[in-house]
Amino acid sequence: MIDQVAGIDYRLFRAPQVTSKSVDIPIKGEFFSQSQRTPVPFDAPAMMLPQQYDRMVYFAVSEYVFNTASRVYHQAGLLNVTISNEHLAGLFPNMQVQLEASPESEPHLWFTLGKVTIAPVMDVQAFGILPNSSDRRPLFQLRVKTNFSISISVNSDRIVGSVSPESELKLELKHSNIGSVDVEEMETIFNVFAREVIYPSLNAQLKKGFPLPVPRNIFLNNVELQIHENFLLLGANIN
Template sequence: MLKTWYYFLLCWLSLQLEANPGLKVRMTQKGLDYGRRVGMELLKQAVLKETFPSWSGQESFVIVKVNYVISGVKISAVDFPETSASFIPSTGIRLSVAQASATIHADWKMNTWLLKDQGGITVSISGLFLAVVFKVSRDSTGHLSMLLHNCQLSINSVKFKLNGGSSWIYNFLSGHLEKPVRTQLDKNLCLHIKYKIQIVDAQLRKYKVLSQIDAFAQIDYSLVSSPAVFESHINLDLKGTVYPVGNHTDPPFVPAPFALPNQYDSMIYLGVSSYFLKSASLAYYRAGAFNIIISKELGTAFYLNTALLKHLVPEIAQSYIRAYPVLLKLKATSPPAVTLNVDRCILGITGTVEVYAVLPNSTTHYIFAGNVTASTRANWTITKQKLIISLLLKRLQFSLLPSTHGSSEQMLLMKNFLSHTLRSAVIPVINDKLGKGLPLPNLSHTTLTGPVIKMNEGHLVISTDVHYKHEKEGDEDLHSHT
């Protein structure tokens, strides 16, 4: 019995590990190169603001032991003339810097049993080479994790210029400080990089993988597997499930496998599966977003009242001599069906419509009801980092419930009436709700530039470049949902 449960557990775990994603994200070499350029500029700014700890040591000068302290270390200039970034298959990303230079200012103090002295120092470092490999993976909570995998450092030249102090002290420092400075750089620079990467990793673990769309739904952006790193790109497989707010029950269907195209002209490729869209449809249905009440003017065409409806349903004329306002209650009876084909996305909506008269005392009186099946075409756009869906009514079928009778001519009139109602009042209401958009995975201070949407069988692909704006450019933080 124990072996059976053990086997079942292994099978279940293997299925979880092999779960297909609802969303796929690919960064290409073009995207990595852009990230490197932005990253190096940010690194320059960070280095110039960085403060470094003091250090002390002891050196022998002839027969005198000299104790020294270097403090107030600050980098005043830095240059990275040669940089490169590449993907390391099955590992992560390699960043290298060659022929880098830096100018460092600091204060020095020294003392012997004979005297004490102090002054300023300028250190010029040139020919610095640094190669860092970051390992990317998935942690147990579905967050992206980044750790320092390897760090190599070499320095060609370290030169000193001192201000203040006696001449013999100047000669001592010039001849003896290069070694401890190199030692400190060799010892601490990679450790400092490791510490900074740990900070980044901690921030990634705080990334909210559950993103709020609106009052109705949330998206789960957690990783379903570790990033797949290849020589030309890196792939991230995201769960891509949309849930009603407060209800994280998985849909009764699973994602089908799909692949991103073998294209690398854009920085980022985002694959959106039909599973993602179907889970969104189900989530909004469960949240009641498709239940709509129409009780106001339908544009300028006509005002909805019992006088208008009596031509469609004659029984109304017998019950309502006066013209009373009419209330329509539309309710989806199942989640809208999503069909994603090449260059076309169709949403099929099935529901009921109930018609009520609004009496002078504000109470409602049931008039009749019917079944509605509508076929709508979904158009896709991207605005402000969000995938926007807008619906266009294509076909409509209507049938009265058995308790209500009508001729074929009346049925045609009713169908035309409901078609107009859907086009002029219901679809705009739905589009207004959908207009808030589905937030796409993104990084802080980045915007998508020139996104192109291509629909395929069972999924759509968004190819796009990205643009980073510094905070000083006035760009707001686009990481608000993370």
């Protein structure tokens, strides 16, 4: 179990292959919802593993693992964010503005040689809350695009990460109930908010990481991490 929302399935999906030099253990590596497990609508990519090794044990972790996690947390609504943003007060001085942001679909990441990239597309609905009232009025709706570079590392039992933006947030007005909206000024405000709030929040979550399938009382040392096409390769010695 990972948390109250998700678990990860590490079951064998075929018999281990044993030779005089090594044991190859194929395990599933799929996140699932604890409330309702449904089939994953995409396949795990092929992984072409290198054949020269100098560590005792290697874990090849495909991008499928991370994308099934994204799917589970997106379906649970945990990637949705409600923001009361004081940065917008100058644009709307007569009301409090509340933003509801959610991915248009579960964000997918890609592994290429030496690099991990994710390019989420967010839907942002802005609501106005009038003074002395709890009623919300829809103001406008935006589509927000950007892409991130993700740095990934590993400690003795977990894969952890951090994000840094590769591009500024780009905004597109989808709909407005209040006439024209200064999208360029909104972009400036959103980029400041992303640097101050969103990226630190993402990094706090990624710092928690997710566990490697390491048996109890087994510890990794001398860990090496490589990023290949479609997968990560972690090599380590064990105690």
